[in-house]
Amino acid sequence: MSKNVLVVDDDPLGLPVLVEIFDGLGFHTISAASGREATKLLESNTSIDLVVTDVHMPEITGLDVFDAARKRDPHLPVVYITGFIPKPLQRVLAEASRTVVLQKPFELSALLRALNTVMPLDQPS
Template sequence: MSRHILVVDDDPQGLAVLKEIFAELGFQVMGVGSGDEATALLESDAPIDLVVTDVYMPGVTGLDVFQAARKRDPHLPVLYITGFIPPPLQEILAKASRTLVLQKPFELSALLRALDQVIPLGAGGAPAREAG
Protein backbone atom coordinates (compact mmCIF):
# COMPACT_ATOMS: atom_id res chain seq x y z
CA MET A 1 0.00 0.00 0.00
CA SER A 2 1.47 3.36 -0.98
CA ARG A 3 1.43 6.33 1.34
CA HIS A 4 -0.50 9.49 0.51
CA ILE A 5 1.11 12.85 1.17
CA LEU A 6 -0.39 16.32 1.14
CA VAL A 7 2.21 18.93 0.15
CA VAL A 8 1.35 22.60 0.74
CA ASP A 9 3.45 25.50 -0.53
CA ASP A 10 2.35 28.87 -1.92
CA ASP A 11 5.55 29.08 -4.00
CA PRO A 12 4.79 27.28 -7.30
CA GLN A 13 8.45 26.37 -7.88
CA GLY A 14 8.88 25.05 -4.35
CA LEU A 15 5.66 23.05 -4.66
CA ALA A 16 6.76 21.54 -7.99
CA VAL A 17 10.13 20.48 -6.56
CA LEU A 18 8.59 18.95 -3.44
CA LYS A 19 5.96 17.08 -5.47
CA GLU A 20 8.68 15.63 -7.69
CA ILE A 21 10.85 14.58 -4.74
CA PHE A 22 7.98 12.85 -2.92
CA ALA A 23 6.74 11.14 -6.09
CA GLU A 24 10.25 9.76 -6.66
CA LEU A 25 10.23 8.48 -3.07
CA GLY A 26 7.11 6.47 -3.88
CA PHE A 27 4.43 8.63 -2.29
CA GLN A 28 1.06 9.35 -3.89
CA VAL A 29 1.29 13.17 -3.89
CA MET A 30 -1.46 15.76 -3.65
CA GLY A 31 0.10 19.20 -4.04
CA VAL A 32 -1.77 22.40 -3.30
CA GLY A 33 -0.72 26.06 -3.40
CA SER A 34 -2.63 27.41 -0.41
CA GLY A 35 -3.64 26.67 3.14
CA ASP A 36 -7.30 27.00 2.11
CA GLU A 37 -6.93 24.11 -0.36
CA ALA A 38 -5.05 22.07 2.23
CA THR A 39 -7.66 22.49 4.96
CA ALA A 40 -10.42 21.58 2.48
CA LEU A 41 -8.59 18.34 1.66
CA LEU A 42 -8.01 17.65 5.36
CA GLU A 43 -11.75 18.05 5.96
CA SER A 44 -12.55 15.63 3.11
CA ASP A 45 -12.28 11.85 2.88
CA ALA A 46 -9.09 12.07 0.78
CA PRO A 47 -6.47 9.58 1.99
CA ILE A 48 -3.66 11.47 3.75
CA ASP A 49 -0.84 9.77 5.68
CA LEU A 50 1.49 12.77 5.99
CA VAL A 51 1.22 16.56 5.66
CA VAL A 52 4.22 18.59 4.49
CA THR A 53 3.57 22.32 4.69
CA ASP A 54 5.22 25.68 4.45
CA VAL A 55 4.61 27.93 7.47
CA TYR A 56 4.24 31.41 6.01
CA MET A 57 1.43 31.55 3.47
CA PRO A 58 -1.12 34.29 2.87
CA GLY A 59 -4.49 33.69 4.52
CA VAL A 60 -4.52 30.19 5.98
CA THR A 61 -1.01 29.54 7.36
CA GLY A 62 0.96 26.39 8.04
CA LEU A 63 -0.11 26.59 11.67
CA ASP A 64 -3.76 26.57 10.54
CA VAL A 65 -2.99 23.55 8.34
CA PHE A 66 -1.42 21.83 11.37
CA GLN A 67 -4.56 22.47 13.43
CA ALA A 68 -6.77 21.06 10.64
CA ALA A 69 -4.51 17.99 10.44
CA ARG A 70 -4.76 17.43 14.20
CA LYS A 71 -8.54 17.86 14.06
CA ARG A 72 -8.69 15.18 11.37
CA ASP A 73 -6.35 12.80 13.22
CA PRO A 74 -4.42 13.69 16.39
CA HIS A 75 -1.58 11.41 15.23
CA LEU A 76 -1.33 12.54 11.59
CA PRO A 77 2.36 13.34 10.97
CA VAL A 78 3.16 16.93 9.98
CA LEU A 79 6.48 18.12 8.56
CA TYR A 80 7.02 21.87 8.31
CA ILE A 81 9.43 23.14 5.68
CA THR A 82 10.31 26.75 6.44
CA GLY A 83 13.09 29.27 6.73
CA PHE A 84 12.01 30.50 10.17
CA ILE A 85 10.23 28.96 13.15
CA PRO A 86 8.01 31.53 14.91
CA PRO A 87 7.69 31.32 18.73
CA PRO A 88 4.03 30.12 18.70
CA LEU A 89 5.03 27.24 16.44
CA GLN A 90 8.01 26.42 18.65
CA GLU A 91 5.65 26.08 21.62
CA ILE A 92 3.27 23.79 19.72
CA LEU A 93 6.11 21.63 18.44
CA ALA A 94 7.48 21.21 21.94
CA LYS A 95 4.21 19.47 22.88
CA ALA A 96 3.24 17.78 19.58
CA SER A 97 4.13 14.26 18.59
CA ARG A 98 4.94 13.23 15.02
CA THR A 99 5.72 16.82 14.06
CA LEU A 100 9.05 18.20 12.85
CA VAL A 101 10.49 21.30 11.24
CA LEU A 102 12.98 21.16 8.40
CA GLN A 103 14.62 24.51 7.81
CA LYS A 104 15.22 25.80 4.28
CA PRO A 105 17.50 25.36 2.51
CA PHE A 106 17.94 21.65 3.11
CA GLU A 107 19.58 18.69 1.44
CA LEU A 108 17.77 15.54 0.39
CA SER A 109 19.51 13.56 3.14
CA ALA A 110 18.05 15.91 5.77
CA LEU A 111 14.59 15.50 4.26
CA LEU A 112 14.91 11.71 4.35
CA ARG A 113 16.00 11.79 8.01
CA ALA A 114 13.06 14.05 8.92
CA LEU A 115 10.60 11.84 7.05
CA ASP A 116 11.93 8.73 8.73
CA GLN A 117 11.23 10.34 12.11
CA VAL A 118 7.59 11.14 11.38
CA ILE A 119 6.64 8.31 8.98
CA PRO A 120 8.94 5.27 8.81
CA LEU A 121 10.57 4.79 5.43
CA GLY A 122 11.53 1.44 3.98
CA ALA A 123 14.86 0.54 2.43
CA GLY A 124 16.11 3.02 -0.16
CA GLY A 125 13.88 5.82 1.11
CA ALA A 126 10.59 4.38 -0.12
CA PRO A 127 7.61 4.53 2.20
CA ALA A 128 7.49 1.42 4.37
CA ARG A 129 4.98 -1.15 3.18
CA GLU A 130 2.38 -2.27 5.64
CA ALA A 131 1.84 -5.99 6.15
CA GLY A 132 -1.45 -7.33 5.00
Protein backbone atom coordinates in the same frame (compact mmCIF):
# COMPACT_ATOMS: atom_id res chain seq x y z
CA MET B 1 -0.03 0.65 -1.95
CA SER B 2 1.92 3.88 -1.58
CA LYS B 3 1.51 6.33 1.27
CA ASN B 4 -0.36 9.54 0.51
CA VAL B 5 1.35 12.83 1.27
CA LEU B 6 -0.31 16.23 1.18
CA VAL B 7 2.31 18.78 0.14
CA VAL B 8 1.39 22.43 0.79
CA ASP B 9 3.36 25.41 -0.50
CA ASP B 10 2.18 28.76 -1.85
CA ASP B 11 5.45 29.20 -3.78
CA PRO B 12 4.66 28.41 -7.45
CA LEU B 13 8.29 27.35 -7.98
CA GLY B 14 8.67 25.38 -4.74
CA LEU B 15 5.50 23.28 -4.91
CA PRO B 16 6.34 21.41 -8.14
CA VAL B 17 9.82 20.64 -6.80
CA LEU B 18 8.35 19.17 -3.60
CA VAL B 19 5.84 17.13 -5.61
CA GLU B 20 8.65 15.76 -7.78
CA ILE B 21 10.72 14.83 -4.71
CA PHE B 22 7.86 12.97 -3.02
CA ASP B 23 6.81 11.26 -6.23
CA GLY B 24 10.42 10.14 -6.62
CA LEU B 25 10.36 8.70 -3.10
CA GLY B 26 7.37 6.56 -4.05
CA PHE B 27 4.62 8.55 -2.36
CA HIS B 28 1.29 9.32 -3.96
CA THR B 29 1.46 13.12 -3.80
CA ILE B 30 -1.52 15.41 -3.36
CA SER B 31 -0.58 19.07 -3.74
CA ALA B 32 -2.13 22.26 -2.43
CA ALA B 33 -1.03 25.76 -3.46
CA SER B 34 -2.49 27.41 -0.34
CA GLY B 35 -3.43 26.73 3.23
CA ARG B 36 -7.09 27.14 2.32
CA GLU B 37 -6.83 24.46 -0.37
CA ALA B 38 -4.97 22.17 2.05
CA THR B 39 -7.60 22.46 4.79
CA LYS B 40 -10.35 21.64 2.28
CA LEU B 41 -8.39 18.58 1.14
CA LEU B 42 -7.91 17.48 4.75
CA GLU B 43 -11.64 17.78 5.36
CA SER B 44 -12.54 15.70 2.30
CA ASN B 45 -9.69 13.19 1.98
CA THR B 46 -9.36 10.61 4.73
CA SER B 47 -6.49 8.73 3.11
CA ILE B 48 -3.71 11.26 3.80
CA ASP B 49 -0.82 9.62 5.68
CA LEU B 50 1.52 12.62 5.98
CA VAL B 51 1.33 16.42 5.68
CA VAL B 52 4.31 18.48 4.52
CA THR B 53 3.55 22.18 4.72
CA ASP B 54 5.20 25.54 4.34
CA VAL B 55 4.73 27.64 7.46
CA HIS B 56 4.40 31.18 6.14
CA MET B 57 1.44 31.48 3.78
CA PRO B 58 -1.16 34.23 3.50
CA GLU B 59 -4.56 33.83 5.19
CA ILE B 60 -4.25 30.20 6.30
CA THR B 61 -0.76 29.36 7.59
CA GLY B 62 1.06 26.11 8.12
CA LEU B 63 -0.04 26.23 11.76
CA ASP B 64 -3.67 26.36 10.61
CA VAL B 65 -3.00 23.40 8.29
CA PHE B 66 -1.51 21.56 11.28
CA ASP B 67 -4.67 22.26 13.31
CA ALA B 68 -6.87 20.93 10.48
CA ALA B 69 -4.67 17.85 10.11
CA ARG B 70 -4.79 17.06 13.82
CA LYS B 71 -8.57 17.54 13.94
CA ARG B 72 -8.85 14.86 11.28
CA ASP B 73 -6.30 12.56 12.93
CA PRO B 74 -4.54 13.48 16.19
CA HIS B 75 -1.55 11.31 15.20
CA LEU B 76 -1.15 12.44 11.58
CA PRO B 77 2.56 13.15 10.95
CA VAL B 78 3.37 16.74 9.96
CA VAL B 79 6.62 18.12 8.54
CA TYR B 80 6.95 21.91 8.49
CA ILE B 81 9.18 23.51 5.88
CA THR B 82 10.33 27.02 6.78
CA GLY B 83 13.16 29.50 6.65
CA PHE B 84 12.84 30.21 10.37
CA ILE B 85 10.89 28.91 13.35
CA PRO B 86 8.46 31.45 14.86
CA LYS B 87 7.67 31.27 18.59
CA PRO B 88 4.13 29.85 18.10
CA LEU B 89 5.61 27.00 16.09
CA GLN B 90 8.21 26.36 18.78
CA ARG B 91 5.36 25.94 21.30
CA VAL B 92 3.44 23.60 18.98
CA LEU B 93 6.53 21.47 18.45
CA ALA B 94 7.21 21.28 22.17
CA GLU B 95 3.73 19.85 22.71
CA ALA B 96 3.07 17.88 19.50
CA SER B 97 4.10 14.38 18.65
CA ARG B 98 5.02 13.22 15.14
CA THR B 99 5.95 16.75 14.09
CA VAL B 100 9.28 18.12 12.84
CA VAL B 101 10.62 21.30 11.24
CA LEU B 102 12.81 21.19 8.16
CA GLN B 103 14.81 24.38 7.60
CA LYS B 104 15.00 25.84 4.08
CA PRO B 105 17.06 25.28 2.05
CA PHE B 106 17.42 21.57 2.73
CA GLU B 107 19.07 18.56 1.13
CA LEU B 108 17.35 15.27 0.37
CA SER B 109 19.19 13.59 3.25
CA ALA B 110 17.73 16.13 5.69
CA LEU B 111 14.24 15.50 4.29
CA LEU B 112 14.68 11.75 4.73
CA ARG B 113 15.80 12.24 8.34
CA ALA B 114 12.77 14.45 8.99
CA LEU B 115 10.44 11.87 7.47
CA ASN B 116 11.99 9.09 9.53
CA THR B 117 11.41 11.20 12.64
CA VAL B 118 7.65 11.42 12.11
CA MET B 119 6.89 8.09 10.44
CA PRO B 120 8.67 4.80 9.75
CA LEU B 121 10.12 4.93 6.26
CA ASP B 122 11.09 1.54 5.00
CA GLN B 123 10.38 3.43 1.80
CA PRO B 124 6.76 3.94 0.96
CA SER B 125 5.28 0.86 -0.64
